[in-house]
Amino acid sequence: MSGLVTVDARIVGALREARRVVILTGAGVSAESGVPTFRDQQTGLWKTFDAAELATPSAFRRDPSLVWGWYEWRRATVLAARPNAAHRAIAAMSEFVPHCTLITQNVDDLHERAGSVGVLHLHGELSRPYCEACRRSYVLPEGIPDLPPGGARIEPPRCDACGAMIRPGVVWFGENLPDVAWRSACEAANRCDMFFCCGTSSVVQPAASLTDLAIAARATTVQINPNATGYDDSVTVAIQGLAGIVLPRIVAETWKSA
Ligand code: APR
Numbered sequence: 001m002s003g004l005v006t007v008d009a010r011i012v013g014a015l016r017e018a019r020r021v022v023i024l025t026g027a028g029v030s031a032e033s034g035v036p037t038f039r040d041q042q043t044g045l046w047k048t049f050d051a052a053e054l055a056t057p058s059a060f061r062r063d064p065s066l067v068w069g070w071y072e073w074r075r076a077t078v079l080a081a082r083p084n085a086a087h088r089a090i091a092a093m094s095e096f097v098p099h100c101t102l103i104t105q106n107v108d109d110l111h112e113r114a115g116s117v118g119v120l121h122l123h124g125e126l127s128r129p130y131c132e133a134c135r136r137s138y139v140l141p142e143g144i145p146d147l148p149p150g151g152a153r154i155e156p157p158r159c160d161a162c163g164a165m166i167r168p169g170v171v172w173f174g175e176n177l178p179d180v181a182w183r184s185a186c187e188a189a190n191r192c193d194m195f196f197c198c199g200t201s202s203v204v205q206p207a208a209s210l211t212d213l214a215i216a217a218r219a220t221t222v223q224i225n226p227n228a229t230g231y232d233d234s235v236t237v238a239i240q241g242l243a244g245i246v247l248p249r250i251v252a253e254t255w256k257s258a
Contacts (some may be wrong), residue, residue, distance in 0.1 A: 029087065035081050046070050065154055068168070075127075083110045089248040119179060199225060227240075
């Protein structure tokens, strides 16, 4: 693990040669935009809950207004947030490399707002709620939900077609990932020659296993995280730093003459 003074030459060298780059992001990439990560202590109405408790079908069945309220609070936080330098560096990177696949565990749209296209959302999107019964998409009202600072319980809206509850458009624990996104992510990791895992604790499966696929594919693998993860000793380079500082430096150093 290296404190970052200059960008490791192995990264610059590999990135300049790379034809197929995969970037896997987690909550840490949106942290510098003010969006709390999952392992951060919850606040307000939810401070007594572990995020993993709230992000389950059983929690929604048990207390739908608590869970819907939490996701509306998170959606309000994301709508008020702006992409940070990490999101922008990732969007820039995709301009320089022939094939760049961006895979995210994040349910926000900050990558897209930074200019990234074709983002593979493995855990769904806050902006895509749907009916829990007939799965019809639900169109959210425009604008930032007007919520009290600590959040509030909010009854989920009802489906216009079948009257069932609308649920958040995210993948909850115990649910399957979207099939097309997951298969595309695996294929990209299996074929890449460079792989970045940024701002993820790498504990949630199957997303975390994408790093194993890239390692098995003998790609140059780079982890960016201020804290240790289970991949510190198995990636090519583990950088202990903030994504919003490290990624722009990597882009600048690699393509400074571009
Ligand atoms: N830059 C880079 N990494 C950061 C930053 C930052 N500025 N700030 C925090 N981190 C790191 C933390 O050290 C932590 O390892 O980001 C990681 C965030 O970890 P989690 O909160 O576990 O988020 P993530 O890995 O995305 O969680 C995966 O778990 O709860 C589910 O579905 C949810 O998508 C989520 C999944």
